Amino acid sequence: MPSDLHSLKIDRERKRPPEPSKWATRWIVLGVSLLVLLGVGRVVYSTLGAPAQVQTVRVSAPAAAADPGSVVLNAAGYIVAHHEIEVASKVIGKVAWIGVEKGDHVKKDQVVVRLEDTEYRAQLEQAKGNLANLQSKLLELEHGSRPQEIDEARANLAQAEADLANAKLLFERNKELVAAGVVSKQDFDNAQYAYQNDVAKVKSLQQAYDLVKVGPRQEDIDAMRGQVEQAKGLVDFDQDQLDNTVIRAPIEGTILERAVEQGEFVTNGFVGDKGAKGYVVTLADLNDLQVELDIAQNDFAKLRMGQKGIVTTDAFPDRKYDGELAEMSPKADRQKATVQVKVKILHPDSYLRPEMNASVAFLADQQPNHAQQAQPVVTVPASAVQNGAVFVVLGGHAVRRAVKVASTGSQGARIEAGLIGGEDVIVNPPSGLKDGDRVQIKGA
DSSP states (O other): OHHHHHHTSOOTTSOOOOOOOHHHHHHHHHHHHHHHHHHHHHHHHHHHSOOEEEEEEEOOOOOOOOOTTOEEEEEEEEEEESSEEEEOOSSOEEEEEEOOOTTOEEOTTOEEEEEOOHHHHHHHHHHHHHHHHHHHHHHHHHHOOOHHHHHHHHHHHHHHHHHHHHHHHHHHHHHHHHHHTSSOHHHHHHHHHHHHHHHHHHHHHHHHHHHHHHOSOHHHHHHHHHHHHHHHHHHHHHHHHHHTTEEEOSSSEEEEEEOOOTTOEEOSSOOOSSSSBSOSEEEEOTTSEEEEEEEETTTGGGOOTTOEEEEEESSOTTOOEEEEEEEEOSSOBTTTTEEEEEEEESSOOTTOOTTOEEEEEEEOOOOTTOGGGGSOOEEEOGGGOBTTEEEEEETTEEEEEEOEEEEEETTEEEEEESOOSOOEEEESOOTTOOTTOBEEETTO
16 A cells, blocks of 8 residues: 555656747747738738729620510411322223212222223224234245245246247247248237247346345335334324223322212313313322411511411311421512412321311421520620630629630620620739739729
């Protein structure tokens, strides 16, 4: 116990650490005080010092963009088929059969009408027979003479030569006898005539024999070929005429009008309301509809090609269809002071019919391919932009704002982000100007 109390006794002989110098403590206190004074001086200077003189420009507020959903023009017209076709006949004839009714849907190349074709078939058969005849003659010319024909020509020539020899002998004998007065002058003339006749016959048969051996001339063959080609063209024409008695739908669509009945006469030209009909049916694709409108010239400037619109009809006012301006007439109607336009109905349905009354509400241009135009864009002098930022004056201080420059041109820098308009922007800011510095607008 006494030993424990002895261990608790303070050893006053142990060395203590040296205390700091009084001069070191004074220098530390002096340095801290100096820093505090400098900070206070900076604050006082920035608050009470002379503000920097700057020149500013007021940024104009951007023009309000049109609401993409707003209606710029309403117009009324009627629905039309983009391509309405009057299906006509290419030949003249009487309707033997018609296979469609008004409102029927037909496929492309579907048969809609047949005409009587008896006369056209007969003409085709006649043309085919004429062609076959000419083709046979051409083959005969191209193959030349047959051996039998050559032998026959040679035999005929030999017989004529024998007759000529006999006639010559008789002629010479009668010539001597007439000189001696034994035969009459008449017998001599007969013998002379027979001889001359046989001479001419031999010459003729000789030429015939030569022609048979050589064969037909090339000119004759070419002429016959031309006749064959002409006959082929006539066959093709008559075949086409026969095929045209079957009238087919040129496109897929709906029958709008059935113009003829069985037994009526159809012509291949327009003849009016009486007599023969110039067409058999009217056809259109009801999936390709437009609204035809007459726009007043005063409102025409509000429209452009491709502009969107909402289409409604008097028959079904609760149904709305998307439309797009697809056609503008290249000329105006001087008497009505209008310009005709057509709006394509993008997604028509079975409720729509050609000639229905329809209205179109044209919408403001959305310009979907230029999204940046939907953002407010302001313009500032190009000298106001430094390192992607500008200084604006707020409460007598310069406030730095980062901006996004869309483009820079002769009229200045177009700012699409960072400014909204109405700010006082410092032009040509001093090089030492910092965020928060006091500034004074020159002339203020």
